[in-house]
Amino acid sequence: PLVPMRLLLDHAAENDYGLAAFNVNNMEQIQAIMEAAEETNSPVIVQASRGARKYSQDAYLKHLMLAAAELYPNIPIVMHQDHGNSPDTCQSAIDNGFTSVMMDGSLKEDGSTPADYDYNVKVTKEVTEAAHKQGVSVEGELGCLGSLETGGGEQEDGHGATEALSRDQLLTDPDEAERFVAETGVDALAVAIGTSHGAYKFTKKPTGEVLAMDRIEEIHKRLPNCHLVMHGSSSVPQELQDIINKYGGAMKQTYGVPVEEIQKGIKHGVRKVNVDTDNRMAITGAIRKVFAETPEKFDPRDYLKPAREAMKQVCIARMTAFGQAGWA
Ligand code: G3H
Ligand code: 13P
Ligand code: NA
Ligand code: ZN
Numbered sequence: 001p002l003v004p005m006r007l008l009l010d011h012a013a014e015n016d017y018g019l020a021a022f023n024v025n026n027m028e029q030i031q032a033i034m035e036a037a038e039e040t041n042s043p044v045i046v047q048a049s050r051g052a053r054k055y056s057q058d059a060y061l062k063h064l065m066l067a068a069a070e071l072y073p074n075i076p077i078v079m080h081q082d083h084g085n086s087p088d089t090c091q092s093a094i095d096n097g098f099t100s101v102m103m104d105g106s107l108k109e110d111g112s113t114p115a116d117y118d119y120n121v122k123v124t125k126e127v128t129e130a131a132h133k134q135g136v137s138v139e140g141e142l143g144c145l146g147s148l149e150t151g152g153g154e155q156e157d158g159h160g161a162t163e164a165l166s167r168d169q170l171l172t173d174p175d176e177a178e179r180f181v182a183e184t185g186v187d188a189l190a191v192a193i194g195t196s197h198g199a200y201k202f203t204k205k206p207t208g209e210v211l212a213m214d215r216i217e218e219i220h221k222r223l224p225n226c227h228l229v230m231h232g233s234s235s236v237p238q239e240l241q242d243i244i245n246k247y248g249g250a251m252k253q254t255y256g257v258p259v260e261e262i263q264k265g266i267k268h269g270v271r272k273v274n275v276d277t278d279n280r281m282a283i284t285g286a287i288r289k290v291f292a293e294t295p296e297k298f299d300p301r302d303y304l305k306p307a308r309e310a311m312k313q314v315c316i317a318r319m320t321a322f323g324q325a326g327w328a
Helices: 005-014 027-040 050-056 058-071 087-095 117-133 174-184 213-222 238-246 259-267 277-293 300-322
Strands: 019-023 044-048 077-084 100-103 137-142 188-191 227-230 270-275
Touching (some): 005 019, 005 077, 005 227, 005 270, 019 027, 019 077, 019 300, 027 044, 027 277, 027 300, 044 050, 044 058, 050 058, 050 077, 058 077, 077 087, 087 100, 087 117, 100 117, 117 174, 137 174, 174 213, 188 213, 213 259, 227 259, 238 277, 270 277, 270 300, 277 300
Parallel strands (some): 019 044, 019 270, 044 077, 077 100, 137 188, 188 227, 227 270
16 A cells, blocks of 8 residues: 555654665656565655656656556655655646655755755655645655765756765754754654765765765764655765676666665654666666667567666665665
């Protein structure tokens, strides 16, 4: 069944594990996640960005998710709005069957950044009050996603910040986090610790200088009962970069968030880990391989099937590493 996210996060906290939240835009991605969940006995968080909802249309998404729930009656599934930019976006997600929403008030509605604290509290609280009445969970965000290597040069919306931000401007402040959770009543809090969206997070394997896992520990000490969320948490595996580049791709060498670092976060209150880029890379590598090796093929199933399988393997690996596998 489709369930509110709070239910899964509470279970994860009680049993010391984390849950991957995978982004989707289409049927094959949903199938990959559900097959991985079935094989590993995992609960599921599927999330759709505003761009995903626009691409796939709400009615398709909703009915694909209902199909997943029908096909796997024993797997609890959360359907989450990723990076909602306004109370209206969050309500329209709820109206279309989402069981959880993120109100990302760390940015202004038009994506410019950063929004001030009072604005963030105001919009997030508005969403929490409305969503909770409807049995829907809420994730908020405090702090600014963005690389400490570049001072936020690569912002979460993909646009560069107008001026470089300092470490303290980028990272979530523990005092402010404590106030924010009390003032908004969110079920989960996304924190900024130096990660950014997309493949190009770090120019070398990240150290504590650029990936502030210690911030998670500090925030968890202040807020031991709050479920923390890590965004920008793809690991950008070398082998997926290599497959893409071997079959005609042109990705520059890059580094993501090592799985061991995410596991440290899970020891300190991280319950939701957002992963999109790794799955995009798995799909692209698999499709490139079919195109390169068998250019005579033109039936979409000939490349979408291996693409789905490649994404399934990434999902299995993350579900296992984060500890949600074998949950019940
Ligand atoms: O928020 C980042 C996710 O990877 C979704 O990306 O906005 O391109 O759908 P998107
Ligand atoms: P990645 O780009 O690291 O996969 O992050 C996805 C994310 O945070 C979605 O909200
Ligand atoms: Na989210
Ligand atoms: Zn994100």
